[in-house]
Amino acid sequence: MKYRQLGSSDLRVSEIALGSWLTYGGGVDSDTARACVRQAFDCGINFIDTANVYAHGAAEEFLGATLSDYPRKDYILATKLYFPMSQTDSGLSAQQIHKQIDASLTRLRTDYVDLYQCHRYDHDTPLAETMQALTEVVDAGKARYVGFSEWGPEQIGAALDIPDVVRFVSSQPQYSMLWRDPEREVMPLCAASGISQIVWSPLAQGVLTGKYRPGAPLPADSRAVNPAMNDFMDRAKDDKLLSAVQQLQAIADDLDISMAQLALAWVLRQANVSSAIIGASRPDQVTDNAGASGRHLDAHAIARIDNVLAPYVRS
Ligand SMILES: NC(=O)c1ccc[n+]([C@@H]2O[C@H](COP(=O)([O-])OP(=O)(O)OC[C@H]3O[C@@H](n4cnc5c(N)ncnc54)[C@H](OP(=O)(O)O)[C@@H]3O)[C@@H](O)[C@H]2O)c1
Numbered sequence: 001m002k003y004r005q006l007g008s009s010d011l012r013v014s015e016i017a018l019g020s021w022l023t024y025g026g027g028v029d030s031d032t033a034r035a036c037v038r039q040a041f042d043c044g045i046n047f048i049d050t051a052n053v054y055a056h057g058a059a060e061e062f063l064g065a066t067l068s069d070y071p072r073k074d075y076i077l078a079t080k081l082y083f084p085m086s087q088t089d090s091g092l093s094a095q096q097i098h099k100q101i102d103a104s105l106t107r108l109r110t111d112y113v114d115l116y117q118c119h120r121y122d123h124d125t126p127l128a129e130t131m132q133a134l135t136e137v138v139d140a141g142k143a144r145y146v147g148f149s150e151w152g153p154e155q156i157g158a159a160l161d162i163p164d165v166v167r168f169v170s171s172q173p174q175y176s177m178l179w180r181d182p183e184r185e186v187m188p189l190c191a192a193s194g195i196s197q198i199v200w201s202p203l204a205q206g207v208l209t210g211k212y213r214p215g216a217p218l219p220a221d222s223r224a225v226n227p228a229m230n231d232f233m234d235r236a237k238d239d240k241l242l243s244a245v246q247q248l249q250a251i252a253d254d255l256d257i258s259m260a261q262l263a264l265a266w267v268l269r270q271a272n273v274s275s276a277i278i279g280a281s282r283p284d285q286v287t288d289n290a291g292a293s294g295r296h297l298d299a300h301a302i303a304r305i306d307n308v309l310a311p312y313v314r315s
Contacts, residue, residue: 001044002294004274007169008194009145011076011114015268015293017047017198018286019277024050025058027228028281037066039283041074043290049172049198049277051080051119052104064109072110078170078198079104080149082119092122094133101142116143117172121155131165138166145169147198153185160193168195175199175273177208177266177305178235180315187272196274199267203278203289207235207242208263210249214239223281240312247308251301257291264292266305 003012018040024033040048048067050059060079067075081100084090089099101116116137122130134146147170148156159168171190173182175197187197203209211219212235223229224236235241245259252262264276280286297305306313 001290003046005196006076006115006145006198006274007190007196008167009169011145011169013047013076013198013275014045015275016043016045016264016290017049017275017277018045019200019279020048020050020059020063021054021200021279022223022229023059023279023281025055025060025062027223027226030062032282033062034066035283036280036286037063039286040280040290041070043286044293045286045290046074047076047078047198047275047277049078050108051083051117052085052100052107053080053083053119056085057103057107060104060107064107068109076114077108077110078115078117078147079108079113080117080119080172082122091125092118092130092133093125094129094136097130097133097137101137105142112142112144114144115147115170116145117147117149117170118151119149121148121151127155127158128162128165131159131162135166147172147195149173149200151186153189156186156189156193156195170198170274171195172198172200172277174201175267176202176204177263177309178204178241178312178314180313183270183315187270191272197270197272198275198277199273200277201279202267202276203260203263204235205233205279208245208248208259210245210259212236212242213246214242221281244308244312248305251304251308255295255297255301257295258288260285260288261292261295262297262305264289265295265297266302268292268295269297269302
């Protein structure tokens with residue numbers, strides 16, 4: 001496993017991070033989930049991403065219980081706030097930031113998180129109030145660094161312009177061969193501002209692994225057939241897209257890597273991406289995905305990928 005600096009922080013995160021949306025505390029049983037975490041450590045993954053809202057706190061609770069088996073210094077832990085935890089608990093007000101960090105730390109059974117992220121931008125709270133409260137959380141030692149997820153360039157720029165508050169070190173956007181929006185504005189701005197990308201759904205929720213085949217039934221053990229996890233799985237039923245994805249197999253074969261590794265190496269080709277946050281429903285997926293670290297894609301392979309996927313890319 002290779003490691004990269006996270007923005008202007010002193011954190012060195014594994015190129016592959018383990019996420020917990022839908023899976024841990026949710027659609028994946030706890031024995032399997034624990035085995036995935038163990039496998040992640042065995043593969044050199046040191047970076048774990050969660051959020052208060054994942055499985056409504058149960059993902060953090062699972063990680064708190066599971067990670068208590070490992071020395072705290074051995075992993076870098078990131079969580080988030082913003083989405084509703086109750087009818088009256090949501091957003092990025094000072095009151096919510098102080099309340100939600102304490103609740104997350106309790107569930108995670110730790111005194112601090114390494115990275116505290118704003119899960120979305122809060123249009124109902126003055127940005128200065130959010131940044132001041134995040135500063136207080138860092139000053140109190142409850143979070144080492146702060147980041148955001150899916151903020152636009154104007155919002156990022158406005159935060160950077162506020163004096164005497166903590167600086168963001170990470171941005172968490174969706175980014176994959178199929179979803180390239182961040183390349184246009186967010187990545188250049190962040191690269192110039194000491195902010196790294198830690199990208200979500202780099203496998204397009206498994207679609208880029210090639211396991212969904214055009215005209216074939218959805219795999220019985222996949223997220224797409226699991227009612228606890230399949231809310232956003234339209235791409236797994238798009239036969240034209242799935243046919244194009246199948247053409248990536250030849251490119252992966254020529255490089256002697258799996259299709260998952262091809263997709264992950266593709267996002268990691270960007271210097272501003274510090275880590276690809278994968279989901280894993282089984283330990284063997286962790287192993288496969290971790291194998292992407294250090295794989296280099298040359299210009300020819302990247303051009304072949306673009307040629308195959310051009311009609312399906314969102315950019
Ligand atoms: N900030 C945000 O708004 C946001 C949003 C979404 C996610 N995230 C973060 O990003 C993380 C990753 O998101 P994601 O779960 O959508 O990522 P993903 O890595 O694109 O998809 C993960 C799923 O793909 C399948 N898979 C993974 N590796 C595979 C392999 N090698 N071969 C075959 N299938 C494989 C598994 O599903 P099966 O059950 O089908 O096997 C797995 O649960 C989340 O856990 C979360 O931490 C953040």
